[in-house]
Amino acid sequence: MDDFIIRALLAGVGVALAAAPLGAFIVWRKMAYFGGAISHTSLLGVALGFLLGIHPLIGVGVVCVVAALMLLGHRGKHLGNDALLGIIAHGALAMGLIVASSISGIRVDLMAFLFGDILSVSTEDVYFTWAGAIGVLAVLGFIYKPLLSITVHRELAVVEGVNIRLIETAFVLLLAVAVALSIKVVGVLLVASMLIIPAASARSFSTTPERMIFLASVAGVVAVCLGVLASLKLDWPAGPAIVAAATLLYIISAFKKPA
Amino acid sequence: MDNTIKHNLLLSAEGVKITINDNEILQGASLSVTEGEVVTVVGPNGAGKTTLIRAMLGLIHPDSGNIYRRPGLTVGYMPQKLSLDPTMPMTVNRFLELGVPTALAGHGRRKKTLEEVGIGHIANSQMQNISGGEMQRVMIARALLRDPDILVLDEPVQGVDVTGQAELYRLIRKIKNNRGVGVLMVSHDLHVVMAETDRVICLNRHVCCEGHPEAVSRHPEFVEMFGEQVAGSIALYPHHHDHHHDVHGEIHTKGHSHDG
Numbered sequence: 001m002d003d004f005i006i007r008a009l010l011a012g013v014g015v016a017l018a019a020a021p022l023g024a025f026i027v028w029r030k031m032a033y034f035g036g037a038i039s040h041t042s043l044l045g046v047a048l049g050f051l052l053g054i055h056p057l058i059g060v061g062v063v064c065v066v067a068a069l070m071l072l073g074h075r076g077k078h079l080g081n082d083a084l085l086g087i088i089a090h091g092a093l094a095m096g097l098i099v100a101s102s103i104s105g106i107r108v109d110l111m112a113f114l115f116g117d118i119l120s121v122s123t124e125d126v127y128f129t130w131a132g133a134i135g136v137l138a139v140l141g142f143i144y145k146p147l148l149s150i151t152v153h154r155e156l157a158v159v160e161g162v163n164i165r166l167i168e169t170a171f172v173l174l175l176a177v178a179v180a181l182s183i184k185v186v187g188v189l190l191v192a193s194m195l196i197i198p199a200a201s202a203r204s205f206s207t208t209p210e211r212m213i214f215l216a217s218v219a220g221v222v223a224v225c226l227g228v229l230a231s232l233k234l235d236w237p238a239g240p241a242i243v244a245a246a247t248l249l250y251i252i253s254a255f256k257k258p259a
Numbered sequence: 260m261d262n263t264i265k266h267n268l269l270l271s272a273e274g275v276k277i278t279i280n281d282n283e284i285l286q287g288a289s290l291s292v293t294e295g296e297v298v299t300v301v302g303p304n305g306a307g308k309t310t311l312i313r314a315m316l317g318l319i320h321p322d323s324g325n326i327y328r329r330p331g332l333t334v335g336y337m338p339q340k341l342s343l344d345p346t347m348p349m350t351v352n353r354f355l356e357l358g359v360p361t362a363l364a365g366h367g368r369r370k371k372t373l374e375e376v377g378i379g380h381i382a383n384s385q386m387q388n389i390s391g392g393e394m395q396r397v398m399i400a401r402a403l404l405r406d407p408d409i410l411v412l413d414e415p416v417q418g419v420d421v422t423g424q425a426e427l428y429r430l431i432r433k434i435k436n437n438r439g440v441g442v443l444m445v446s447h448d449l450h451v452v453m454a455e456t457d458r459v460i461c462l463n464r465h466v467c468c469e470g471h472p473e474a475v476s477r478h479p480e481f482v483e484m485f486g487e488q489v490a491g492s493i494a495l496y497p498h499h500h501d502h503h504h505d506v507h508g509e510i511h512t513k514g515h516s517h518d519g
Contacts, residue, residue, distance in 0.1 A: 027346050028344055028346055028347045030344070030346075083434060094327060097369060121363070142268050144355065148357060149357045149358065151347070152341075152343065152349070152354070153338060153341055155313075155316075155318055155336075155338055156338055156341075156401075157335055158316075158317075159317075159318070159336040159411075160336070160359075160405070162360050179502070186417070203346060203348065207348050207349040207350060208348055208349065208350055208384065209347060209348060209349060209355050211348065212348055224291075
């Protein structure tokens, strides 16, 4: 196997493993559009990264965190969450496109950021992805029980002594980091699918939250492998191929009655 | 308040005022629960019952007035309803573990607590597949695992049929007697709850009257609030059963009678 395939698989698996548990929480907490909105803002991060001459992924991380905190801080005001998410997602996407178009001299490969470019990841990217993934999983493990408790029943969790603000902020920041990690692999437009689809596929085979997370990880890894394979054999774009594979797994799982 | 009462006071509210969106929900409500006492808050819809409970639990802050919680008080809370999202797979066992530190959630302890509330057989069931009455018992079990000093129950019999309601109130009474916990609950179904209560607080934005169930049921404000007929039927209610039904509807003839 060529080195670039191994790097692609390693990076993809790292992303899938970090995305699976976060995705399960997104599905449980009905935050699918939250993930989508954060990922749309990341294009602005990429563009700003180029503009300021810093690593685009750092730009993405910063912009995602800011967007996430804005969403969190604005909750429960006069607008519904869905409208707010729409404003942030599309406003930031538009600004990202404007900033990207104004950068002259440097060729910004927009397609690579919109749809990912997993076959071109460097060794450095692999380290970066795995360090990020392990960091995300470690923090998530630390806040896992209180986060699950909040997800089941907020007020019960408060009475039982959970610091809701702290845990929810930590979760949203983890999401932002995971989105930044996934950009290279599946691209801005498909990031949310890596979070949601494997978790959704795992639902009907699960009897406990932990089992759902485990199966979502398996589904994510399988989707990455199938997608990279399809990309090599059929010359499909890799990011969309991974998402298509994940979607296929979901369709198969939809025939199974919930456990 | 004299010292003998204050000594075993668990939780109290004093002159609590809460206004939400220009609507004065509570106009200075006071309420206290002492060790081993069952206090029930009754009142019509919109009387502020749940708001008062939420304030006493620290879930909302009163605009004025005081909330007293005995230092180190452990609260077992049972919210009005738990509707678990269908996307989350969850067994009863796993649900119970969530509310307590891992050390308190051992298998033996969970099993014992489920048996205490009469649902030992559903430990591995999915939360979405159990009945309304079983769900209430699971919630009580989760509260009990915390070894609470006080149980706070918001409409504990919601969505449970009439025989199931009496059964649940009797269970709460039994838990109180065995564990010596204080109980604070909210209810609007008066008939059954009165028989299992030490003290009734009648709330309609302020405390209209309070005291022993029988005395309260004759109080003019109470009669006015709930109507002659309802109030009259409650005064007659405390009576003896020669049997009772368990969760499965099976009849147990033990010459059971209410205490108190």
